Amino acid sequence: DAGITQSPRHKVTETGTPVTLRCHQTENHRYMYWYRQDPGHGLRLIHYSYGVKDTDKGEVSDGYSVSRSKTEDFLLTLESATSSQTSVYFCAISEIQPTEAFFGQGTRLTVV
Amino acid sequence: AQSVTQLGSHVSVSEGALVLLRCNYSSSVPPYLFWYVQYPNQGLQLLLKYTSAATLVKGINGFEAEFKKSETSFHLTKPSAHMSDAAEYFCAVRPMNRDDKIIFGKGTRLHILP
Numbered sequence: 001d002a003g004i005t006q007s008p009r010h011k012v013t014e015t016g017t018p019v020t021l022r023c024h025q026t027e028n029h030r031y032m033y034w035y036r037q038d039p040g041h042g043l044r045l046i047h048y049s050y051g052v053k054d055t056d057k058g059e060v061s062d063g064y065s066v067s068r069s070k071t072e073d074f075l076l077t078l079e080s081a082t083s084s085q086t087s088v089y090f091c092a093i094s095e096i097q098p099t100e101a102f103f104g105q106g107t108r109l110t111v112v
Numbered sequence: 113a114q115s116v117t118q119l120g121s122h123v124s125v126s127e128g129a130l131v132l133l134r135c136n137y138s139s140s141v142p143p144y145l146f147w148y149v150q151y152p153n154q155g156l157q158l159l160l161k162y163t164s165a166a167t168l169v170k171g172i173n174g175f176e177a178e179f180k181k182s183e184t185s186f187h188l189t190k191p192s193a194h195m196s197d198a199a200e201y202f203c204a205v206r207p208m209n210r211d212d213k214i215i216f217g218k219g220t221r222l223h224i225l226p
Contacts, residue, residue, distance in 0.1 A: 033214065040121070042202060042218035043156075050212060058213065090155065094214065097206060098144045098163035101214050103155040 003027050004104040006091050012110045019078040021107050023091030025071075031094040032074040033101060034058075034066060036087040043090065049074055081111045114139040116205050118217035126225045131175075131190040133220050135203030138184065145186040146204040146214075147177055156202065162186060164208070173197070198224045 003026030013019050023032060031050055035043040035058075045058030047066040055066050063085060065077045078085055088108050092101035119134040137143060145162040160171025167179045173196075177188045186203060203217040 031212075035216070040218065042118075043216040045213060045215060048213060056212070059215075092156075092214070097208060098161070100146050100158050100161050101204075102158075105155045 004091060004093055004102060006089075006104040006107050008107060009105065010108045012112060013081050015082060015111055016080050019081050019109065021076045021089055021091075021109070023074045023076070023104060025074075025093045027093060027102070028071060029093040029095050029102075030071075031096075031101075032068065033092040033094070034064075034074065034076045035090045035092065036060065036085075037090060037106070038087050046076065046089075078109075081109075083111050085109065086111045114143060114205050114207055114213070114215050116203050116215055116217035118201075118203050118220050120220050121218065122221045122223065124223040124225055125193045127195055128192050131188070131193045131197065131222065133188040133201050133203075133222065135177075135186045135188065135217060136184050137186065137203075137205045139205060139207055141207055142181065143205040143207045145177075145179060146206070147171065147175070147186075147188050148202045148204060148216075149173075150200045150202065150219075152199075159188070159201075193222075193224050195224050195226070198222055 005024045033048040034046040044060045049055045049068040091104040094101045115138045117136045147159040148156040162179045170176045200221045206214045
C-alpha cells in the first residue's frame with residue numbers, strides 16, 4: 001500500500017465548530033487531493049495541491065480550505081462545520097501523469 | 113471541462129455471467145482513464161489504467177477495458193463474474209495535457225446473483 005495516513009479515521013463534531021483533517025504521505029508525491037464520498041454522488045474533488053503552497057479548488061470547494069506547507073502533509077479544514085458536510089473524506093496522492101491516484105483509508109466525519 | 117458518466121448506478125449479474133460496466137468521458141483532449149474498485153468500508157484500489165500505449169487494457173482480477181476514442185468510452189468487462197466481484201466500481205479521467213485534476217464518475221455498484 002502507498003504510504004498515506006489519514007487522521008483521524010472517525011470524528012463526530014458539532015455544527016459550527018472548526019474541523020481539520022490531516023493527510024500524511026511518505027511517498028514524496030507531488031500531487032495531493034481531497035475528495036468526499038456520498039451515496040449517489042461518487043467521489044467529488046474538494047481541493048487539490050500540485051506542490052508546496054500550490055493549491056486549487058475542485059468542484060465542491062465551498063466551506064472548505066486547505067493548506068500544504070510541506071510536501072508530505074495536506075490539511076483540509078472545515079471552518080464552521082455543517083450537517084451537509086457529513087461524509088467520508090478521502091485523501092489521494094499522485095505523481096506526474098500518467099500515473100494514477102493512490103488513496104488513503106478515509107475519514108468518516110459526522111456533523112451533528 | 114472534463115467529466116465522466118457511468119451508466120447505471122446498480123448492475124446485477126449472475127455468477128458466471130459477463131460483467132459490463134459502462135463509462136463515457138468528456139474531455140477537450142484525449143485523457144488518461146482509470147477504473148477503481150471499492151470494497152465495503154475500504155479505500156479505492158486501482159483495477160486498470162489507459163495511458164495511450166494500447167487500447168485494450170488488462171487489469172487485476174480478470175478485468176479488462178477497451179478505450180474507444182470514436183465513442184469516448186472506456187467500458188469495463190469481465191468474462192465470468194465471481195461472488196467476490198461484488199463491490200462499487202469507479203471510472204476516472206485525467207487529461208493528458210495538464211498535471212492536475214483526477215475526476216471520478218458517480219460509481220456503479222455491482223451485485224452478483226448466485
